[in-house]
Amino acid sequence: MSIQITKLNFSYPESNANLFEDFSLQIADGWTCVAGSNGCGKSTLLKLIAGLLVPDGGKILCGNAGAKSGAVGPAAGEMIYCAQETAEPPENLYAAFWSDDNEARKFFSRLCVTEEMLERYETLSGGEKKRIQIACALAERPAVLLLDEPTNHLDAKTARMICEALGDFAGTGIIVSHDRAFADSLCARTVYLYNEAAAFAGGRDCVVYDSYPCGLTKALELRQSGADQSRGEWERLNAKAAVERGRSAALEAQNQKAKARLSKKTIDSRDHDAQRKIDTARILGKDRSTGDAKARLETQIRQTESERDSVKKALRRKEGFALNQTDYSKPVVVDEIVLQAGSYSLKIPRMEIKRGTKIALTGENGAGKSLFVRHVISLLEKTGRKNEVLYLPQEISDAQRDAIFGELDGLEESERGEVLSTLYRLGSEPERLEGLKHGADSRLANQQGGRGDNLSPGELRKLMIALAVQKPLSLLVLDEPTNHMDITSVVALENALAALDCAMIVVSHDKAFLQKVCNASFVAERNGGSGELKLM
Numbered sequence: 345m346s347i348q349i350t351k352l353n354f355s356y357p358e359s360n361a362n363l364f365e366d367f368s369l370q371i372a373d374g375w376t377c378v379a380g381s382n383g384c385g386k387s388t389l390l391k392l393i394a395g396l397l398v399p400d401g402g403k404i405l406c407g408n409a410g411a412k413s414g415a416v417g418p419a420a421g422e423m424i425y426c427a428q429e430t431a432e433p434p435e436n437l438y439a440a441f442w443s444d445d446n447e448a449r450k451f452f453s454r455l456c457v458t459e460e461m462l463e464r465y466e467t468l469s470g471g472e473k474k475r476i477q478i479a480c481a482l483a484e485r486p487a488v489l490l491l492d493e494p495t496n497h498l499d500a501k502t503a504r505m506i507c508e509a510l511g512d513f514a515g516t517g518i519i520v521s522h523d524r525a526f527a528d529s530l531c532a533r534t535v536y537l538y539n540e541a542a543a544f545a546g547g548r549d550c551v552v553y554d555s556y557p558c559g560l561t562k563a564l565e566l567r568q569s570g571a572d573q574s575r576g577e578w579e580r581l582n583a584k585a586a587v588e589r590g591r592s593a594a595l596e597a598q599n600q601k602a603k604a605r606l607s608k609k610t611i612d613s614r615d616h617d618a619q620r621k622i623d624t625a626r627i628l629g630k631d632r633s634t635g636d637a638k639a640r641l642e643t644q645i646r647q648t649e650s651e652r653d654s655v656k657k658a659l660r661r662k663e664g665f666a667l668n669q670t671d672y673s674k675p676v677v678v679d680e681i682v683l684q685a686g687s688y689s690l691k692i693p694r695m696e697i698k699r700g701t702k703i704a705l706t707g708e709n710g711a712g713k714s715l716f717v718r719h720v721i722s723l724l725e726k727t728g729r730k731n732e733v734l735y736l737p738q739e740i741s742d743a744q745r746d747a748i749f750g751e752l753d754g755l756e757e758s759e760r761g762e763v764l765s766t767l768y769r770l771g772s773e774p775e776r777l778e779g780l781k782h783g784a785d786s787r788l789a790n791q792q793g794g795r796g797d798n799l800s801p802g803e804l805r806k807l808m809i810a811l812a813v814q815k816p817l818s819l820l821v822l823d824e825p826t827n828h829m830d831i832t833s834v835v836a837l838e839n840a841l842a843a844l845d846c847a848m849i850v851v852s853h854d855k856a857f858l859q860k861v862c863n864a865s866f867v868a869e870r871n872g873g874s875g876e877l878k879l880m
Contacts, residue, residue: 347518348370348406349367349393350404352404354400364399364402366402376534376535377520378390378520378535379520379521380537381771381830382830384830386520394425396425406488423486424484425492426491426494428493433462433465433476436480436483436484440483452479455475455476457476474498474502475506478510488516489513491518493521493522494526495521497738498853503853522829522830524561527560529559531559531560532557533556534555535555536563545657560831574656581648581651581652588641588645589645592638592642676696676697678695678720678723679694683715688712688873691876691877692716700846700863701864702848702850705851706853707869711869711870712875720821734808736809736812736821737823739801745804752811764810766810771806772806802827802833805829820848825837826854826857834854866879
């Protein structure tokens with residue numbers, strides 16, 4: 345069941361501009377990935393298709409069902425939208441799980457959902473709840489399935505399990521995702537949303553898209569290549585126009601000299617011979633060639649500038665960290681030890697984490713990754729090196745958020761400027777940074793719906809990193825750094841971290857991110873009540 349969007353218009357009540365303006369898109373059967381920066385309308389587009397939001401104008405037509413302005417074709421049972429949040433159990437959970445339909449029940453078996461899990465839904469992990477959500481959605485066998493960031497907080501095993509289950513879905517599927525490995529394995533098409541004014545000189549202030557017949561990773565490569573080509577072509581034509589304008593100016597100078605030679609103002613009125621020569625030159629058109637050449641060149645200039653202006657010039661954005669390299673060179677030495685957490689034990693080998701060592705730490709949830717990270721941080725604290733380490737947790741508490749803004753408020757203006765520059769290089773937009781330029785009390789700002797509320801979890805994580813890298817570090821510990829981040833920010837962050845020279849431990853299930861950033865790899869493997877950290 346294909347989805348046809350025609351001349352869609354939509355804006356939020358509090359916004360002065362349209363998010364979507366005359367937006368048209370066709371989505372075919374199979375899986376399509378929707379990607380783009382935060383705020384570009386990815387989740388909004390899914391909610392519009394699902395009928396959870398009503399368009400201001402245009403049509404959304406699904407399959408052969410008729411649609412009118414602001415209407416969605418399929419009946420409610422033919423379309424299912426799975427939000428990022430899983431706090432509440434799906435409405436059809438018990439009916440689907442206990443259904444007599446074996447085809448419906450098989451999804452629960454495939455995703456390892458047990459009766460015992462239903463009884464303690466509130467205490468389940470995010471990954472377990474996501475498996476239940478997906479199983480309930482597939483059990484309905486909808487014609488259209490919409491998934492918003494389905495792999496956030498999932499370990500590699502769970503993400504793979506969900507991907508395999510979704511791979512058998514025969515309808516029209518759309519996922520919003522920044523997980524390149526997941527999207528690549530599932531989706532044959534990618535739709536990349538972006539604000540045209542932020543991407544191209546002279547673009548409209550609304551969301552447009554580029555469509556690619558491939559997975560997310562290849563789409564990002566094609567997008568970058570296309571941007572480089574458009575910018576190169578614009579610059580080539582602009583340089584050509586500049587050369588032609590220079591030639592035109594030179595011809596104009598020659599033309600003025602020719603006019604001066606044909607002028608009688610400097611000729612003595614009694615010098616009839618000289619006057620006759622000038623009259624003859626005027627009649628014969630001598631020295632007219634420069635003027636004719638200039639006229640032809642002016643036509644060429646207009647053609648070149650018109651060709652240049654028809655090219656969408658991709659704007660170039662700086663990336664990376666605007667900072668000096670770190671100056672701590674003393675390594676972090678971890679001796680062989682068995683760590684205990686309740687009844688679980690984790691064996692750690694001896695290792696030396698030197699400057700420039702970037703460790704990818706992987707493993708299933710509960711295998712001891714956080715246990716190892718806490719141990720390394722405690723070693724630095726015990727030796728008086730607490731200020732040399734930054735730990736970026738998966739979730740940032742209200743107290744940590746206040747501390748982040750407190751640190752920002754304590755900076756000098758030049759230092760705050762460096763932080764904002766780093767945030768921009770990490771993919772944040774100027775309007776998202778506006779509230780950070782003021783030194784008001786963070787708690788008051790939060791209470792008044794100020795900057796603390798306006799910044800998403802992903803933006804807060806980037807702010808924490810931007811503050812940290814302004815100081816010398818021996819060790820940077822990042823726990824699932826790409827969670828809550830859009831693909832633009834993920835790529836910008838991985839490029840920046842790849843160039844940073846301090847030691848790192850990166851806990852992540854994003855394989856593409858780890859491959860770009862890290863140069864060493866450890867995996868935590870669990871077998872019952874014991875586990876071991878192994879070098880891969």
